[in-house]
Amino acid sequence: ESDSTLYIALQDKIYLGSFNKGIFCFDIKSNTFSKVNGFENNMIMTIYGHEDRLFIGTNGRGFKILSIDTGEIKIITNNKKDHNSISANTITSYLYDNGVHWIGTQFGGLNYTPQTDAKFSYYNKYGFYSTDYMVRSIYIYPDNNKLIGTRNGLFYVNNKTQEVKSFTIYNNENMRSDIILHLAEINGNILVGTYGGGMYRFNTEKQCIENIKNDELFQYGCIFHFTESK
Secondary structure (H helix, E strand, O other), rough: OOOOOOOEEEOOOEEEOOOOOOEEEOOOOEEEEEOOOOOOOOOOOEEEOOOOOOOEEEEOEEEEEEEOOOOOEEOOOEEEOOOOOOOOEEEEEEEEEEOEEEEEEEOOOOEEEOOOOOOEEOOOEEOOHHOOOOOEEEOOOOOEEEEEEOOEEEEEEOOOOOEEEEOOOOOOOOOOOOOOOEEEEOEEEEEEOOOOOEEEEEOOOOOOEEEOOOOOHHHHHOOOOOOOOO
C-alpha cells in the first residue's frame, strides 16, 4: 500500500508480501515459488528494493532490511528511550531517495534519516508536523518539494514558498476521500490513489486536484497501488 508496494522485482526475482505469512519469492527463470526465511507470521505492509537489499515494513514488528546475497536481516524498531529511533513499529510506506530513507508510519508520522548520520528524525516543515498524521504515501519531486499522503488528506510541501497546502474533503470539492494510499508519477502525471475515492491527478503547476475519469473505479474505487506498464 501507499508507496506501500506489496511486491518488488529484483535480480530476476519477484518478492511478494503476504497478510500474515511473510514474504514469498518467485523466480522468473525457473517459474517457481519459495519462502523467504525470517518473516514468518509477519504482516507485510510495504516492500522496496535497492541494489542487493529489500527494505520491508511490517505491521507492528518494525522496519526490516534483508540482504539478498547473504540472507542477513537487520531489524529497526521503536525505542522509547531514544528520541532518534524510528517513531513507530507499524510501517505503512517507504521511499529511498539519494541516500535518505523516508519511512511513513501508522501512528508516528513520517521519519527520515539525515545524510549526516544514521539516526531517524521526525519530518517537521513549515508548521507541518508529520507526527500528527498517519502517513500512507510519499512522493518527492526533483526540486525536493514533497507530496505526503495521510489518512487525513494530501499535503504539498513547497520549499520555495515555505508553505504547506492541504487537500481534504473539507476544503476541496474534487476530493472524495481523505485516505491517500499511493502516489506515483505515470507518464508525467502525478497520480493519487485513495481508499474509496478512486484516483485523481495532482496538477503541480496549479497546485490543485483534478479528476481523471468518471467511471466507478476512478470515482469510488480503492486504489492501493498502481504502476506503469512496460
